[in-house]
Amino acid sequence: MVTINEYTLTLADIGNDALQNIETLFAQANGAIGVRASLPIPEKDSKPGTFLNAFYESHDIVYGENAYGYAKKHQTMVNLFDFKCIQLMIDGDSELTLKKKELSLDMKNGLLNESYLYESQSGKILEYQVESFASHFDRRVYAQRISLKPVNFSGVVKINKEPQAIRSVKDSIFDPRVKDASVQLHQSGNKYTTPNSKRSFYVKFDSIATEQFMNAGEVVMYDQLYQISIENEFYDNTYELLKMKQIEIFEKFWQSSDIVIEGDTILQKGVRFNLYHLFNSAGRDGCSNFSAKGLTGEGYEGHYFWDTEMYLLPFFIYTQPDIAKSLLSYREYTLPNAQARAKELGFKGALFAWRTINGDETSAYYPAGTAQIHINADIAYAFQLFERVTGEEEFIEQNCEIIFETARFWLDYGFYSQRGFEIHEVTGPDEYTALVNNNYYTNKMAQNNLYYAAELARRMEVNKEESEKWQAAGKAMFLGFDSDLQVTPQDDSFLIKEPWDFKNTPKENFPLLLHYHPMKIYKHQVLKQADTILAHMLYSENEEQIGRDFDFYEPLTTHDSSLSKTIYGVVASKIGRHEQAYHFFRESATMDLEDLQGNAAHGIHAANMGGSWLGLIYGFAGLRCEKDKLITSNQLPKEIKSLKFTLTFRGKQQTFKIG
Structure with missing residues (x-):
C-alpha cells in the first residue's frame, strides 16, 4: 500500500473498479471545468462527461397539484462533451479490443496519467497513453498530451480526436438524486447556447486527424488544448507552460493544506x-x-x-x-x-x-x-x-x-x-x-x-x-x-x-x-x-x-x-x-x-x-x-x-x- 509520502492513486487503491466509479474518482477539475476520466474508446457502461461550473439548462417543473410559492423551474448542470474519446485504426482495422488499462492520478502535481493497450483483430497491439489536467493557471483549459506507440508491429496508424457532444442516455434505475444532464445545445460557430436558460459559452478546440506509418517502438506525441470561455476570450498557452504552472500551484496547495x-x-x-x-x-x-x-x-x-x-x-x-x-x-x-x-x-x-x-x-x-x-x-x-x-x-x-x-x-x-x-x-x-x-x-x-x-x-x-x-x-x-x-x-x-x-x-x-x-x-x-x-x-x-x-x-x-x-x-x-x-x-x-x-x-x-x-x-x-x-x-x-x-x-x- 501507499506510504505517507505518496500522493498517487491507482486502480489498485479503489474498492469498486466499475467504469463509472473510475470516471468519477479519477476526474479532473479546476473550479470551472470538470472532466470525467472516461475511456478513450467508450464502452457500454461508460458515462463520459465535461461540466462547466454554474452552466445549466432550465425547464418548467410540472406539478400534478400546484400551489402558491412552489419552485417554478428545474436547473440542471449540463453534461457538455466527451473530451476523452478517440477513433483509432491499426492498418485499417477499427475493431479494437482493450487488453489493458492503467490509471495513475498524480495528486501531488494535479496530473492524470493513463495507459491503454489496444489490440486489432490480427493481433497488432498499440499503446495509447495520455497525460491530462484541468488547468488551474488558466481555468478555461483542459490540456492533454497523447502518445502512440506500436508495440509489436510496424504499420499505418490513424487517429482522430475531437470532442463529441454528449447524447442523452436514460438511467433505468430509480434514484431521485440523479437526473439526466444532457441537452441539445444550439451551435453557431464556436458559440453554444442552451435552448431554455439561454446561457452561452464559446470554445476553442485543438483536433487531431492524422494517418501515418509508424515503426514498432516508435513514439508519436500530440498536444491538445480544449478551451471553454464564457466571455469568448482565449489566451495563447502551450502544454508545457500550463503543466509547469499546474505543478507550481499544487505545490503551494499542499504546503498550505x-x-x-x-x-x-x-x-x-x-x-x-x-x-x-x-x-x-x-x-x-x-x-x-x-x-x-x-x-x-x-x-x-x-x-x-x-x-x-x-x-x-x-x-x-x-x-x-x-x-x-x-x-x-x-x-x-x-x-x-x-x-x-x-x-x-x-x-x-x-x-x-x-x-x-x-x-x-x-x-x-x-x-x-x-x-x-x-x-x-x-x-x-x-x-x-x-x-x-x-x-x-x-x-x-x-x-x-x-x-x-x-x-x-x-x-x-x-x-x-x-x-x-x-x-x-x-x-x-x-x-x-x-x-x-x-x-x-x-x-x-x-x-x-x-x-x-x-x-x-x-x-x-x-x-x-x-x-x-x-x-x-x-x-x-x-x-x-x-x-x-x-x-x-x-x-x-x-x-x-x-x-x-x-x-x-x-x-x-x-x-x-x-x-x-x-x-x-x-x-x-x-x-x-x-x-x-x-x-x-x-x-x-x-x-x-x-x-x-x-x-x-x-x-x-x-x-x-x-x-x-x-x-x-x-x-x-x-x-x-x-x-x-x-x-x-x-x-x-x-x-x-x-x-x-x-x-x-x-x-x-x-x-x-x-x-x-x-x-x-x-x-x-x-x-x-x-x-x-x-x-x-x-x-x-x-x-x-x-x-x-x-x-x-x-x-x-x-x-x-x-x-
Whole structure:
C-alpha cells in the first residue's frame, strides 16, 4: 500500500473498479471545468462527461397539484462533451479490443496519467497513453498530451480526436438524486447556447486527424488544448507552460493544506484524495459555488446546497481563505434572489434557496427543500467563522446585508409565545423528519444568526432599533429539553413518535428514501443524518449532555446521508469516544475510494470530503478558535500515532503536530 509520502492513486487503491466509479474518482477539475476520466474508446457502461461550473439548462417543473410559492423551474448542470474519446485504426482495422488499462492520478502535481493497450483483430497491439489536467493557471483549459506507440508491429496508424457532444442516455434505475444532464445545445460557430436558460459559452478546440506509418517502438506525441470561455476570450498557452504552472500551484496547495497521518496509510491516501477533489471543484469567480458532487458527475443536477457553508467552508477558511472568500461572495451575488424569495413567501428579509445554481429555488418538494430554512443561519455562520479566522472585518462589513437580511427573516418568521421565541413548520438537517416545530438545530443556528447580526450592527453603528430586537429574540429563543429522558429533543414532536423498526428492516431497504413513502418515514423516530448532534458539534456547551444525546440519537440514525457519519465522529472525539470516532472517521475518509454509499458513479460526495477534514481537525486535533488564538488537544485514537497539519490564521500559517 501507499506510504505517507505518496500522493498517487491507482486502480489498485479503489474498492469498486466499475467504469463509472473510475470516471468519477479519477476526474479532473479546476473550479470551472470538470472532466470525467472516461475511456478513450467508450464502452457500454461508460458515462463520459465535461461540466462547466454554474452552466445549466432550465425547464418548467410540472406539478400534478400546484400551489402558491412552489419552485417554478428545474436547473440542471449540463453534461457538455466527451473530451476523452478517440477513433483509432491499426492498418485499417477499427475493431479494437482493450487488453489493458492503467490509471495513475498524480495528486501531488494535479496530473492524470493513463495507459491503454489496444489490440486489432490480427493481433497488432498499440499503446495509447495520455497525460491530462484541468488547468488551474488558466481555468478555461483542459490540456492533454497523447502518445502512440506500436508495440509489436510496424504499420499505418490513424487517429482522430475531437470532442463529441454528449447524447442523452436514460438511467433505468430509480434514484431521485440523479437526473439526466444532457441537452441539445444550439451551435453557431464556436458559440453554444442552451435552448431554455439561454446561457452561452464559446470554445476553442485543438483536433487531431492524422494517418501515418509508424515503426514498432516508435513514439508519436500530440498536444491538445480544449478551451471553454464564457466571455469568448482565449489566451495563447502551450502544454508545457500550463503543466509547469499546474505543478507550481499544487505545490503551494499542499504546503498550505496537506495533512500527514502517521500510523494508517489507507486513511492517509483517503484524506489526500479528499483534499485533492475539494481543491479542484470549488468555484473561484464569485458567481459559482461548489456542487454537491463537485464537477465530477451528474448527481443532484450540479446544485449547490448548505453543504458548502457547513461542511466545505471550514476547510477553505482555515487553509485557502481566498477560495473561501469567493464561495461566500456567491451568496452576495444571489442575495437579490433570496430577497425576492422571502417576499414571494410573504416574509421580510431574505430566504436563500435550498438547492440552486443561479440563486432561485429549484426544489420541487418543499418539505425537504424550502422548509430547510436553517440554510439562512448556516450562511451567516460561515461568514462569522470567516471573520473569526481571517480577521477580515472589511469583507464582512461589505457583505453585512446578508447577515442583516437573514436576521430580519428570522424575526418575521418566528414568533413570541409563553415559552419564548419559537420557530415553527421547518425541516432541520434530518430529512427523515419534516415540517416540525422548534427543530433544535434550526433554533440554535437562528439564535446565533440573530446575535451575530446584532453584534455587527452595533459595531457598524447601524440599525440600532432592529439590532435590539434581534438581540432580544436571540435571548428569548426556545431551546427544548426533556427532563424525564434528560435528552435534548430534536423538535417538539420527535420524542413522542414511534421508533423505526430497525430489526425488521432488510439491509437492502437502505437508504429508506428509495423504498418507503415520506409519510411512512416521517411518522417514526428515525434520522437520515446528524441533526441535534450537528448543533452539539458547533456549540460544545455541556459534554455530559452531549454524551446523553449522542447515545440517544445515534442508534436511531441510518446515516443514509453521506453528511452524517463525519459529524458523529467529531462529536465522538469531543466526548472521549475514541474508538467510535475512529470508526466513523474511517468510513468518511474512504467513502468514495471504497464506494461505501454505493453511488460514487454519480460523482464524489463533496460534503463528506469536507467532513473528513472536520473529523481530523475538529475531532482528532480538537481544534477550537477562541478570540485571538487557535487551541488544539490530543483526541487521537490508538490507530493514529500522530497528526501534522497547517492552518492559516489571521493571515499567517501555523503548523501543528498532535501526538
